[in-house]
Structure formats: C-alpha cells, structure tokens
Amino acid sequence: MKVKEIIQLTEATLVCGEGRLNDEVEKAFSSDLMSDVLTIDSEDILLITGLANTQSIRTAEMADIHFILLVRNKKATPEMIELAHEIGIVLMETPFSLFKTSGILYESGLKPVY
Amino acid sequence: MVVEHTYHVKGGDFTHAGSASSKVKKLLKQLDIDPKKIKNIVIALYEAEVNIVAHAWEGEIWIAISPEKITMVLTDKGPGIPDIEQAMVEGFSTASKEVREMGFGAGMGLSNIRRNTDELKITSEVGTGTKVEMVNYF
Numbered sequence: 001m002k003v004k005e006i007i008q009l010t011e012a013t014l015v016c017g018e019g020r021l022n023d024e025v026e027k028a029f030s031s032d033l034m035s036d037v038l039t040i041d042s043e044d045i046l047l048i049t050g051l052a053n054t055q056s057i058r059t060a061e062m063a064d065i066h067f068i069l070l071v072r073n074k075k076a077t078p079e080m081i082e083l084a085h086e087i088g089i090v091l092m093e094t095p096f097s098l099f100k101t102s103g104i105l106y107e108s109g110l111k112p113v114y
Numbered sequence: 115m116v117v118e119h120t121y122h123v124k125g126g127d128f129t130h131a132g133s134a135s136s137k138v139k140k141l142l143k144q145l146d147i148d149p150k151k152i153k154n155i156v157i158a159l160y161e162a163e164v165n166i167v168a169h170a171w172e173g174e175i176w177i178a179i180s181p182e183k184i185t186m187v188l189t190d191k192g193p194g195i196p197d198i199e200q201a202m203v204e205g206f207s208t209a210s211k212e213v214r215e216m217g218f219g220a221g222m223g224l225s226n227i228r229r230n231t232d233e234l235k236i237t238s239e240v241g242t243g244t245k246v247e248m249v250n251y252f
Binding site (some may be wrong): 032033034035036038039043049051053054055056058059061062063064079087 | 128129131132135136139149153156157160161164215216217218220222223226229
C-alpha cells in the first residue's frame with residue numbers, strides 16, 4: 001500500500017515526508033507501548049500509535065521503522081517533526097481511533113506483523 | 115583500533131531520551147556494521163538509556179567499539195534495584211505514571227535488553243545507583 005493511500009483511507013494529514021507519497025508499505029503494527037514496538041523483528045513497517053511524543057520517533061529510529069501514523073487526533077509536536085525530518089520518517093496524523101484506523105487499513109490489504 | 119565515546123544522560127529528561135543511542139546508531143552505520151546487529155545493539159542501548167531517564171537522577175553511557183565487538187557500560191546515580199532477579203521478570207515494573215505516558219514502564223525493558231545482547235551484567239546498590247554492562251559481537 002502506498003503512503004498516499006494510507007492518507008486517503010484514514011483521512012490523514014501528512015506532517016513530514018513530502019515527496020514520499022508513493023513509498024510502499026507492506027505491514028503495520030498498532031501499539032501505544034514502545035517496548036512492544038521494540039520487540040518487532042520486521043523492518044520498514046507502519047507504526048500506528050497514539051503516543052504523540054519524541055519517544056515514538058526515537059523508537060521508530062531504533063527499530064528501523066520509517067512510517068508513523070498518529071491516531072485519535074493527536075498532533076505531532078515541533079520536536080517530533082524536527083526529529084522525523086532529521087531521521088527520514090514519514091509522519092501522518094489521523095482523527096480516527098487506533099481500532100478504526102487499524103480496521104480500515106487491515107481491510108484494505110495492509111498486513112499484520114504477526 | 116578501538117573507538118570510545120562517553121555520553122551524559124539526565125534523569126527525567128524525556129525529550130532527549132534516546133539521543134545517545136541515536137548517536138551510537140549513526141556511528142555503527144558509518145562503521146558498516148550489519149544492520150541486524152545494529153538494531154539489536156541500539157534497541158538494548160535505548161531501553162537502558164530510557165531506564166536511566168525513567169529511574170535515575172543522572173547517568174553516563176560509555177561505549178567502546180573494537181573490530182569484533184561493542185562494549186556498553188551504563189552507570190547511573192539513582193535509587194538502585196533492590197531485587198535484580200525480580201526486575202528481570204517481564205511485566206514487573208516500578209515505573210511512574212510519567213514514564214508510562216512516554217510509552218514505557220510496562221516491565222519489558224530489561225527483558226528486551228537481555229534478548230538483544232550477547233552478554234549482560236547488572237549490578238546495583240540501593241540508594242547509590244546501578245551499572246549495566248552489555249557486550250554485542252559483530
């Protein structure tokens with residue numbers, strides 16, 4: 001699934017990663033707990049989370065995750081956007097809940113990590 | 115040749131938690147280490163760095179990279195761990211509400227560290243601090 005399709009399906013706003021709309025994402029993982037995210041073996045997944053602070057970006061950096069979708073209408077802080085730019089992470093915001101977002105993207109073909 | 119670095123970590127400073135681990139990741143990338151190995155190393159280091167921020171007053175991360183391995187020693191001034199064996203049990207946590215709000219504090223840090231390191235040694239003195247020594251081979 002392309003980044004632009006994720007944005008379209010979840011009515012999301014892109015806050016970092018202009019020029020990456022055609023990047024392909026195959027799998028996703030939904031969690032607010034970063035220690036759980038750090039146990040995932042797959043790289044290059046989409047992280048769907050309600051955690052809107054710098055630790056979600058740092059976690060993605062350590063786990064080689066390049067796509068983050070913030071749910072529940074959480075807004076990325078300026079520090080998060082700056083860090084996402086620096087590391088090269090595509091950062092999006094959706095007004096939908098974690099459950100709704102995950103359901104829509106799963107139904108549309110995004111695969112689970114396990 | 116051995117590359118050595120020291121990073122200072124401030125307790126409670128969640129905005130900058132992970133910045134030392136980020137620098138180490140960049141360093142390892144420059145040295146052309148296998149990306150899978152880098153991921154193991156930085157996940158362990160990041161969890162350990164977050165532990166200092168979450169539990170201690172201040173700490174220091176010392177790393178040494180040789181052609182065959184990386185040694186990471188994290189020493190903190192803090193409350194220490196009364197029962198290390200209990201702390202290693204997945205799900206056991208003494209983390210504050212603030213730590214949980216940062217996406218951590220579920221009692222998974224030490225087991226994540228153990229899973230991602232080749233050698234791990236934790237020593238602690240209650241009221242003084244904790245020392246975490248980790249080694250990963252390339």
